[in-house]
Amino acid sequence: MKKRNIYFPILLFFMLALGVLLGGYLNFPIEKRGLSKNDSKNKLYKIIDFIDNEYVDKVNTDSIVNLTVNDIMTKLDPHSVYIPPSEQTGVAESMKGDFVGIGVNFYMYNDTVAVIKPLENGPSEKAGIKAGDRILYANNYKLFGRKLSTDNLFAKLKGEEGSEIELTIFRKSENKKRKIKLRRDVVPIKSVDVALMVNPVTGYIKINRFAETTYDEFKSGLQKLQKQGAKSIILDVRENGGGYMEMAAQIADEFLKDKQLIVFLKNRKGRIDKTFATKKGSFETGKVAVLIDENSASASEILAGAIQDNDRGIIVGRRSFGKGLVQREMNFDDGSAVRLTIARYYTPTGRSIQKPYKKGNEDYFNEFGTRFQNGELYDKDSIKIADTLKFKTPKGKIVYGGGGIVPDVFVPLEGKHGEESVVYVMQQSGVVGHFAFEQLDKDRNAFKGLTFAQFLDKMDKTDLYFTNFQNYLLDNGALVKLSASKSLVKRYLAAEFARQLFDEQKYYEIVLKEDAMIKAVLNKK
Template sequence: MKPNKIYFPLFLSAAVALGLLLGSKLSTFSDYQSNNKKAKLNRLIDLIDRDYVDDINTDSIVDLTVNKILENLDPHSVYIDPKEMVAVNESMRGDFVGIGVNFYMYHDTVAVIKPVKEGPSEKAGIKAGDRILAAGDYTLYGKNLPNDSLFGKLKGPEGSAVNLTIYRKTEKKEFKVKVLRDIIPLKSVDISFMTDNLTGYIKINRFSETTYREFHNALLKLKAQGMTRLMIDLRGNGGGYLEMAVAIADDLLPKGDVIVKVKNKKGKVDTTFATEKGEFETGELYILIDENSASASEILAGAIQDNDRGTIVGRRSFGKGLVQREMPLGDGSAVRLTVARYYTPSGRSIQKPYGDKGEGYFNEFEKRFANGELYEADSIKVADSLKYRTKEGRTVYGGGGIIPDVFVPFEANHGEEATIMVMQSGLVNYFAFEQIDKNRNYFDQLNLTELKEEIFSDEKYLDEFKKYISGSGILLSFHQKDKILTYLYAEFVRQLKTDLDYYKILLQQDNMAQKVLSLEK
């Protein structure tokens, strides 16, 4: 949910702003002070660069300075170095240029878990289980292969060609294939489908530049299939572009409803209202949230809750009510600086306290587990002084996340939280790949029913998974055998069949989704 270089006019600007507050008569003194501070910092770095006894990368000193400044602000004001900016920009833009494969390093070799559907690799004939041995003359296997070298060889300009050397284990053959790099979408809407004749389900993993378009297209598709109830899943969604959450809320709220209020340091409040363009303003609406739903997810959930437009289902959200603006620093890096606070339509701030700006702030799972709020709604601590009213007069609270209208406890029994978290991690993905890879020809010919029987027929795969986990140094409880096997089965299905099949399987045992399906308005 590092700096390389920064230009010190940041400090100059801060000093000038302070001088303006003191009055125009002090402007000359302010300019002197700010220039003096700038000269002092630059002088120190020059002295270290010229005279310090050991060789020092002064860029790293600047990095430390910038990070130290930002650490004294808030947990969400951060520096992003040029290398990180590439990945950040791709994620938020919603696409990148590459060959289009999901892969991981298996026994020091690039193993294709699955090619992107209709992507460049699939079009070139690359299949799941293939090993990519080389890109041109550059070898892509070995223990010391750095990730940046690997990605650098597989990515490239749109339309450019890369000649790959492939080993296909199922046929025991090596061959070469030319792949034309193309734009690969990074979906922010994982899936959308009808869970029954009336209920549509849309899963949003983040709010990127393409999110509203993806959501809107999914919404229209579901409406065409007869949807009258909509479930929007924001669990694990850490946020992104506020504008995308606002656009989605506009599709769900009638004209004139307040969506969000944003207040800057000068006290100016910008209020955003819903327009007349909404595509789903009257049907039943449910928003699924959990402790990892943050920022833009909370904007959307708060707008729906405060306007009494729908029902918020799940557990208390993360509690991020700060707005950041990304500001480039001229060398490919940027600072993401908090510039405002947002407020839900009822006027509540849901930003949780950030006295602890470190790991404890970002990972409250253990704290929430300890105080019992993952299992009991009554354990959620609220302050009467932060009481607000929704449009229809219901009581809601500020001060630390969105509290759901319908509470659904964590899906594991006490003591089994770690097991479920592992089952939702990438370890299951890799385990399934390795099991399939042992006899891919056999698994490829199984239908869904036969695959389920293969996984559930005995405890073979449960035992293999226990060994796999223990080999990674993880000790887990395996009391919930059926739930664990269902996660394993779903992952086998995702790799061998489709994402749609995967989500349909997991939704059948999903406590929150099943709670929504059991509710009657």
Template sequence: MEKKNSYIWPTLLALAVAIGVFIGGKLHFNDTPEKLFTTNSKKDKLNRLIDYIDYEYVDDIDTDSIVDVTVNNILGKLDPHSVYIPKSEMEEISENMKGDFGGIGVSFYMYRDTITVIRTIKNGPSYISGIKPGDRILTADNDTLFGRRIANSEVVSKLKGQVGTKVDLKVYRKSENKMMDVTVTRNKIPIKSVEAYYMVTPDMGFIKINRFAESTFKEFKDALRKLKLRGAKKLILDLRDNPGGYLGIAEKLADEFLEDDKLILYTKNKKGRIKKAFATKKGDFENKPVYVLINERSASASEIIAGALQDNDIGTIVGRRSFGKGLVQREMDLGDGSAVRLTVSRYYTPTGRSIQKSYKNGEHKDYYQKFMERYNSGELISVDSIKVADSLKFVTPKGKVVYGGGGIIPDVFVPIGSNEEEAIESMDDTYQFFSRFVFEHLEKDRKRYFDYTRNEFMEGYRVDDILFDEFIQFVLNRKIRLDFYAQEEKIKAYIKANIAEQLFSPNISAQIKGDFDSMLQKVKELDAIDLDISEKMEISQRKD
């Protein structure tokens, strides 16, 4: 397994960071359509070629597909983050970045060719209609939703729809062995970007953000408010694996931590026009300790926040060097339902550094190969392996040295885990082995968990050896080999965390996993040191 994981892990990293290709910031684009799209010979040539093929070519050709290929080829000659979004993908991408869609409010698996509900959103449409975890949804408005040939996208399209519309479902409840007819009125279903939040210590909160969508700032403020009510005077902001999103949302979030008039970033476009963004009086967490967690998959808007805080000597950046995306995109409609996200400017952190890693126009494969070079060079294991250039050295107001080019280097480095530790993470996040196993476990006997409250589950539930051995067999059946017993404690914790998520909420799941999170443990160590120093200074001042 160790050898196998050594190949799996870097491949997963490269695949994960590719998500960032589709996500960028938004800027005001001042040129009018008339100015941008005037006739010229280059455009005439392309239009004429398409017309010739349409009307004169000997065979019938799908010119739409030719146009798509042409657009992709043109963008391929630019930077790696200027991308084409075909009409077929626009709706899903738009919903993801908007932060909600019209639906019935369930998460589900296609379990043995049938939709099986994992969890309903509390007070959502399905919850109100009486649908429960474990229920099978067989039809929607008399359309069959079971069978091996039913695509997941087809299922989703039947359940989604305009807010306020009704859908008639036929549901089978296994636990009671009965069929039910249920009418559900669709409503707005949030796509959460604040993945989890909870109290790490009596005075330190934790918020995990997985992207910067339209709803992210509102979600963050709501989570922060609840944590402050619970006593949070310090905060851990987890931006690991966050590929970015809207520039304006990142600016708002950075403003929460920065004092008035502090520079957040500035952008520079093709014409050399500079636009600066400054902090305002709206910040709710100024002059309080904050720790920002980043890793090799933190990109774009995540790097804007980390860079703004680091350059203003605010908080502590913990983790590994971020991805290195310093380009800003604007999404522009192409008139047929498709769009292009085109790089329109570069952004710079307050000290003036660009964290964009190098690329050659049209050589995108080399761009991502450089990411793999980081893994092979050992920089994920040792901070001393990170290559920096003196020419890209910058200094913060308090004299801290920071570097541009190729991402944000953290203030405190935390190495990546062993192959086996990372294999467990992959089985959880990427392959969903834990989630699938727990789902099947709950399918056998949900009633045994009915009497648990959240607190009782957190404090009293233990994964026994029988369930642990069942998980080993589950994974072995999928041809994965691992020294399971060397990782027994972590595996049992992850099983418990996934049970908690399916029974209760992602917040409890994240809290359970946190005990095995090396970056979180490092923050606790740093906080303990800072607390000790503060106490000694206070005692010294009293003596004086």
């Protein structure tokens, strides 16, 4: 059988660590700096110029510079990094919170750009593009049947705001091609996935990163939930690798009283910069819970630490990543950038939650595997924190520094030991989304006209998609048996189908209903 074009990790835990590697970079002030011009002291540039002008053979000096800068960064800490131009554009757009494009979610399916779903009210949806459409040409540029890099593909679909593009698409349901003209527009990249009520008095807000738009998105969601009667709020920063610390501080300010300390920074020279809450908080009295896991890092930990250290709410989940370093970004003319650690941050009680990194980057970013092996993901007593790093909150609660935020209420991974971690990794890898798309693509009429309630009933009563998914993994070389985690797999499959058929909120309505951390919060109250 021909293997499909999907990406599934052979080393499951390595994939998870890699996700944190990217997210863990992102904890820096919004201020950015340009390159300091001081050629008289720049030995590196003089050497590069010397090679460029005098070396006996032609040398690509740009590649030498990249190697040299990367080597310099490896001598520092895991979060001081060089970002090449090919990566910096995407990271910058993600942190800005928008880009100019056509507004579709897609992936390369059998060497063709397949539309998973057009974004609501985006240019593509307004122009009539539908889920399942294949984009064959962008203007006259062929997009199918060739190995296109991500940069080349995005370059053809992105452009100036208001610029026109003609797409040639193939619609499988009609078995015909059609040309569609549309104008590119600003496409938001949401950092707040959803804000919804999990019961009549409890609101839930999922934050996936801390970008320039995050506070505004959060504030809008909080106001909506308050109007719906929310007296308690659950903040979910699981899998959130961080971002702009100012956004985390502004969100914390909504829950803390005037002049309560949120976070403070200390640099090499001993300078201390403190951030305090103000009078503007709109949720200073209702109950608060923050959900964290082993991939909650940097700005996520600032938010959780501020809530925990001020005795403002409960932290629920598993020990967070442990990143207490602050970066500043320096941009270069070629589009690359360097992020340099310029300070450490401390939670209000004075604790640093930065975990050790003396054993090297590989050990540092692969700690998920260590936590899994030592049982920490299943048993709070297995958490290894030095007793000498104890701190007390104003109400006398003991909290710990030196390696992430330790939750007040521990919630292990779901299911039996080892089984659910496979499902968890598959969810993060994107394979569940690809499978759902391909199943829908085969027969969209099977779900046509169904209400959400009818959809849930259909997915609950059938094992068809569970069986198909098991075979899908086996066909693609993933030797994983899912029978022991059947209910968990079915839940996530139904949720992903709902996301593609309905919207993001329906996805969360399904997964949160049986979410162990949500249950722990609701049972605590």
